[in-house]
Amino acid sequence: MPENLFKVNKEEYMLPGNRSCQGCGLSLAYRYALKALRENTILTVPASCLTVLHGLYPTTSVTIPCLNCTFASTAASAAGLVAGLAATGRTDTTVVAFAGDGGTYDIGIQALSGAAERGTDFIFVCYDNEGYMNTGTQRSSATPMGAITTTTPILTKEQNKKDMLKIMEAHDIAYIATTTPAYPIDLYDKFVKAKRIKGTRYMQIHVPCPPGWGYPPRDTVKMARLAIETGVFVLFEMENGKFRFTGRSKSLAEKGNRLPLINYIERQDRFKKISDEQLHSMQKFIDNKWNEYQKKAEG
Amino acid sequence: MAEVQIMTGNTAAATAVKLCQVQVVSAYPITPQTSVTETLSQFIESGELKAEYVRVESEHSAMTVCISASTVGARVFTSTSSHGLLYMHEQLHWAAGSRLPIVMCCVNRGVGAPWSIFNDQQDSISQRDTGWIQLYCRDNQEIIDTVIQAYRIAEEVYAPVMVCYDGFVLSHTMMPVCLPDADMVNSFLPPYKPHTILSADNPRNINPVIFPGMRKNSAGILCDGYMEIRYKLQETLEKSRDVIVSTGIKYSKLTGRDYSGMLWHYKTDDAEVILTGMGSIATEATVAVDELRLKGIKAGVLGVRVFRPFPHAAIQQALQNARAVIVLEKDISYGYEGALCSDIKAALYGTGINPPLHNFIAGLGGRDVKAREIFEAVQTSLTEMNNKNTQNKTIWINCRQ
Numbered sequence: 001m002p003e004n005l006f007k008v009n010k011e012e013y014m015l016p017g018n019r020s021c022q023g024c025g026l027s028l029a030y031r032y033a034l035k036a037l038r039e040n041t042i043l044t045v046p047a048s049c050l051t052v053l054h055g056l057y058p059t060t061s062v063t064i065p066c067l068n069c070t071f072a073s074t075a076a077s078a079a080g081l082v083a084g085l086a087a088t089g090r091t092d093t094t095v096v097a098f099a100g101d102g103g104t105y106d107i108g109i110q111a112l113s114g115a116a117e118r119g120t121d122f123i124f125v126c127y128d129n130e131g132y133m134n135t136g137t138q139r140s141s142a143t144p145m146g147a148i149t150t151t152t153p154i155l156t157k158e159q160n161k162k163d164m165l166k167i168m169e170a171h172d173i174a175y176i177a178t179t180t181p182a183y184p185i186d187l188y189d190k191f192v193k194a195k196r197i198k199g200t201r202y203m204q205i206h207v208p209c210p211p212g213w214g215y216p217p218r219d220t221v222k223m224a225r226l227a228i229e230t231g232v233f234v235l236f237e238m239e240n241g242k243f244r245f246t247g248r249s250k251s252l253a254e255k256g257n258r259l260p261l262i263n264y265i266e267r268q269d270r271f272k273k274i275s276d277e278q279l280h281s282m283q284k285f286i287d288n289k290w291n292e293y294q295k296k297a298e299g
Numbered sequence: 300m301a302e303v304q305i306m307t308g309n310t311a312a313a314t315a316v317k318l319c320q321v322q323v324v325s326a327y328p329i330t331p332q333t334s335v336t337e338t339l340s341q342f343i344e345s346g347e348l349k350a351e352y353v354r355v356e357s358e359h360s361a362m363t364v365c366i367s368a369s370t371v372g373a374r375v376f377t378s379t380s381s382h383g384l385l386y387m388h389e390q391l392h393w394a395a396g397s398r399l400p401i402v403m404c405c406v407n408r409g410v411g412a413p414w415s416i417f418n419d420q421q422d423s424i425s426q427r428d429t430g431w432i433q434l435y436c437r438d439n440q441e442i443i444d445t446v447i448q449a450y451r452i453a454e455e456v457y458a459p460v461m462v463c464y465d466g467f468v469l470s471h472t473m474m475p476v477c478l479p480d481a482d483m484v485n486s487f488l489p490p491y492k493p494h495t496i497l498s499a500d501n502p503r504n505i506n507p508v509i510f511p512g513m514r515k516n517s518a519g520i521l522c523d524g525y526m527e528i529r530y531k532l533q534e535t536l537e538k539s540r541d542v543i544v545s546t547g548i549k550y551s552k553l554t555g556r557d558y559s560g561m562l563w564h565y566k567t568d569d570a571e572v573i574l575t576g577m578g579s580i581a582t583e584a585t586v587a588v589d590e591l592r593l594k595g596i597k598a599g600v601l602g603v604r605v606f607r608p609f610p611h612a613a614i615q616q617a618l619q620n621a622r623a624v625i626v627l628e629k630d631i632s633y634g635y636e637g638a639l640c641s642d643i644k645a646a647l648y649g650t651g652i653n654p655p656l657h658n659f660i661a662g663l664g665g666r667d668v669k670a671r672e673i674f675e676a677v678q679t680s681l682t683e684m685n686n687k688n689t690q691n692k693t694i695w696i697n698c699r700q
């Protein structure tokens with residue numbers, strides 16, 4: 001495993017000049033994910049910002065084969081690839097589904113639950129930019145409380161973020177990992193590991209989105225880091241039901257020095273209407289989740 | 300000699316799938332289709348058919364599995380009915396747009412609300428414009444034979460084929476079926492060659508975003524835009540008529556059963572009154588025709604096997620001497636008339652063939668349509684057709700109005 005960037009696969013699978021926005025967290029994460037997944041991979045991607053990143057017919061900026069699928073069908077599309085490859089004797093290929101939070105938490109959850117329950121041998125990646133970004137920042141069930149979106153323009157989102165990781169945990173799958181573009185080596189290593197494991201693997205990447213969240217494009221890594229420092233997003237792995245903190249979240253857990261939520265919130269325009277009550281409630285929500293994780297880590 | 304077995308329509312369909320050595324099956328339960336996939340489960344779990352079976356959580360996923368597995372080169376099958384078919388709607392367009400030779404049985408059933416598990420053809424008719432070839436069967440022999448032909452047609456033209464047959468009336472009714480010989484099917488159906496190989500050696504992004512205009516690829520070649528891709532699908536379905544006919548002729552030669560036309564005929568040679576329809580209602584009409592003939596009315600049946608591509612030229616020819624036409628159908632395009640009726644009228648437009656034409660809407664949600672009722676309704680229609688004002692009419696048969 002590479003301890004530093006020099007040991008990462010040097011091959012580039014994302015050609016320069018893709019169609020994502022400046023400072024897109026997804027685009028940072030995708031580059032390292034593909035480096036870890038390498039050539040013997042087939043991707044399947046639903047309608048999302050990632051479809052746009054891949055480019056307009058007849059050119060593409062990604063050199064790993066990709067089958068685009070409809071919004072609700074991602075995990076079933078992967079299951080079909082797995083079945084088709086098995087039936088035609090191509091068992092050395094890893095099938096990877098890559099969907100946004102809308103395509104995972106909301107419209108894609110049925111197919112994902114089905115594929116996970118069947119133990120389909122594939123990696124499902126949710127890149128979570130916390131909203132329907134491709135259609136212009138609408139609320140999804142992954143949007144955090146207090147965020148302004150174009151469908152929560154005045155009152156902001158009233159509910160907390162859905163705990164998709166817990167839902168996936170309930171499926172008793174082979175591997176669950178969270179990762180972030182803020183720590184590319186963490187991301188790379190987890191994808192390398194996921195590729196080696198058999199069965200259903202679920203990865204969630206927290207990807208800041210400058211236009212959707214309202215911060216300058218140069219601050220994407222800062223935003224991704226603050227999410228971890230505050231415990232809004234937690235780095236961990238679960239293998240065969242066994243939970244462990246990883247990377248920066250591990251040291252935060254050991255030292256108990258998480259930053260207050262406000263450090264993350266105050267830097268994003270989407271939270272400019274958040275009420276004190278919402279902030280308080282969201283802080284409590286995050287603390288509770290953190291405590292749940294700590295209990296799991298203790299076993 | 301080919302073996303004859305007594306079997307239901309659903310067993311006939313599953314048996315055809317086995318004979319075609321389908322490699323991936325994916326399906327979801329819905330009446331009256333369910334026993335197709337139950338029978339296939341038996342075949343696969345017992346090892347009689349070597350295939351992957353993906354037991355999905357919905358029809359949307361069943362069609363998706365077929366799409367992806369077909370993309371990487373597997374011969375695939377699914378079957379469904381009614382709400383299952385409607386739930387697939389998005390994926391039906393996606394399958395056709397992807398130019399994949401998927402074969403699906405639609406065991407025809409009415410559509411809610413309110414719930415009905417019984418037969419009509421509203422389900423498949425409402426998927427008419429999804430880019431699928433639609434074939435309709437009139438008995439269980441046709442089911443087994445049509446599924447086998449469907450693979451050959453689909454894999455030759457790269458378009459999906461829906462094999463439609465009436466729920467319960469055929470799906471659950473035992474009939475003698477002459478089993479096609481496995482070696483014969485093997486020679487008739489060459490292995491499936493996918494149009495694209497998904498591999499890192501030649502990476503491709505299949506079905507990406509496309510803009511209205513044509514764009515150049517990296518080699519500077521101007522590639523199709525959305526319209527061109529749509530035009531090609533349309534052209535393919537138009538041309539598939541010839542493939543359907545040539546496939547039917549080849550199959551007829553191998554089996555001695557006649558599939559040489561997109562239409563079938565019953566006593567039409569001297570017929571002045573033509574009854575036409577798809578599936579088992581057309582079979583019922585043959586009994587009514589016999590009764591009409593006893594009354595001295597020269598009637599015949601024109602069965603429509605192929606609904607998409609629409610066999611307009613064959614229909615023009617078959618109706619050129621008709622003095623009256625009755626279109627019987629188990630569907631309705633709300634606010635107008637039956638879908639088959641509209642298509643038949645459109646096929647006759649500008650040809651000078653302009654017989655009085657009545658559209659019988661019958662058997663919706665499993666309402667019984669007896670030959671006797673058809674016989675009586677035809678007689679009434681023939682009288683009404685003498686009046687200029689009632690030469691073109693939609694009539695609901697056996698329905699309180």
Ligand SMILES: Cc1ncc(C[n+]2csc(CCOP(=O)(O)OP(=O)(O)O)c2C)c(N)n1
Pocket residue numbers: 047048049050070071072099100101102103104129131132133134135140
């Ligand atoms: C069935 C269906 N409904 C709606 C859409 C429109 N649509 C396309 S992309 C998208 C948003 C995707 O959001 P998400 O999955 O979170 O990915 P992101 O765009 O944020 O990367 C929506 C709503 C669609 N393509 N299909």
Ligand code: SF4
Pocket residue numbers: 019020021022023024025026027049129133134208209210211212
């Ligand atoms: S909207 Fe956000 S997620 Fe989408 S491409 Fe732009 S920065 Fe990336």
